[in-house]
């Protein structure tokens with residue numbers, strides 16, 4: 001079936017079998033391999049992407065469900081924020097994970113960052129507990145989570161200073 | 177893992193959806209958060225998936241003289257933010273994780289009837305009414321009795337759950353949800369939704385919904401009935417909790433023995449009732 005959607009700001013058109021999962025479209029058809037697959041049970045969150053700005057598990061939805069919608073993967077995240085807010089070319093969340101050692105093997109990281117993105121767009125200054133609850137859909141086997149929690153809170157500070165949410169929207173209009 | 181092949185349709189109206197669901201081996205798709213895992217395991221192999229997401233008549237929340245109508249496609253994340261009853265907000269927030277709540281819908285959670293589903297317990301506590309549409313008919317079913325067993329409800333394959341009717345919260349009403357999660361899956365070992373309403377120090381309305389405990393979520397009618405007319409003192413709660421598991425085949429599995437599950441259920445119920453009472457007393 002014909003599928004049209006936006007991925008990382010670009011209009012994409014493909015002919016797909018209805019049973020194609022969104023993650024397979026992203027990885028196999030569009031070569032966006034930053035999105036990972038870590039389980040067969042929809043539980044690990046490694047495949048998390050943004051759908052219309054909200055975190056979803058791309059292994060647990062059909063590509064066709066995203067027809068006409070807007071998908072952002074880890075590859076496109078930095079483009080959501082203005083250049084002057086990036087650090088070393090990275091989105092503040094990516095930079096914070098880098099600076100705070102929020103990753104070891106890095107397999108969970110893309111999904112973790114996109115879930116954190118969703119969390120921070122609704123809650124600009126989450127407490128440690130709120131961060132832990134906010135990323136409960138993402139499993140990390142390496143870090144013990146502590147540096148991830150630090151990184152998310154650090155990024156929250158950077159974004160607050162820049163006056164934007166993680167999707168690059170000015171704070172006043174953000175947080176929906 | 178890859179689902180078996182199927183056809184996919186995205187109707188814009190309820191009538192179109194019903195016509196498609198009349199075809200053999202057709203299945204509705206809402207948020208997909210229960211159906212996709214089943215498709216990937218090939219435990220479900222429909223020939224046709226009918227994606228409901230474009231149907232405007234299944235969306236949104238409306239307030240009218242009859243109370244509140246919540247469309248089948250309202251997502252867990254939205255309920256957690258803004259549902260009119262606290263028990264519904266808390267049950268939605270306790271469901272799955274952030275990503276699941278972004279896609280999962282109240283209609284899907286009700287139609288799917290997971291024996292440990294969270295929203296069903298909240299809906300049972302509120303004595304919700306299930307609005308069902310089928311070919312040429314529309315029926316309204318009380319939620320008590322809607323869940324027949326694991327993944328089994330009163331819905332026929334050619335019917336759609338259109339929405340849920342809830343009462344408008346009145347002064348003196350309070351509600352709450354408590355759940356003990358399995359560590360790995362996050363599903364309820366036991367979960368209890370409670371609703372009470374007080375007038376001049378007496379309980380005039382009550383509802384208790386239990387999940388994770390029996391073969392289907394159920395309304396603990398004897399227990400909530402015991403609370404009516406009482407002052408909701410600790411002794412009243414204790415007496416009600418004695419009736420909580422009456423006639424229920426409490427499940428015994430690798431996560432919890434029947435004895436432990438029963439105890440945790442009573443504890444969740446006590447906490448939910450205390451919290452509902454606190455809200456009722458404002």
Ligand SMILES: Cc1cc2nc3c(=O)[nH]c(=O)nc-3n(C[C@H](O)[C@H](O)[C@H](O)COP(=O)(O)OP(=O)(O)OC[C@H]3O[C@@H](n4cnc5c(N)ncnc54)[C@H](O)[C@@H]3O)c2cc1C
Pocket residue numbers: 041042043060203204205206207208209210211212213228248270271272273276279280281282283284285286287288290292293294295331335336337338361362363364
């Ligand atoms: C990782 C994970 C964790 C989860 N944890 C929990 C949890 O802790 N607690 C909990 O309660 N749930 C949990 N869930 C399930 C989640 O709540 C689902 O969203 C919900 O059970 C189904 O809603 P859905 O909209 O996704 O329905 P779908 O998956 O789209 O559909 C489920 C079933 O309902 C039918 N259906 C859907 N909508 C309608 C309708 N309007 N009319 C008729 N039939 C319909 C479908 O045909 C299908 O059979 C979890 C899911 C995942 C993936």
Ligand code: FES
Pocket residue numbers: 036037038039040041042043044045046047048057058059060
């Ligand atoms: S790959 Fe594990 S949740 Fe999607």
Ligand code: FES
Pocket residue numbers: 102103104105106107108109139140141142143
């Ligand atoms: S860094 Fe290895 S899984 Fe999280």
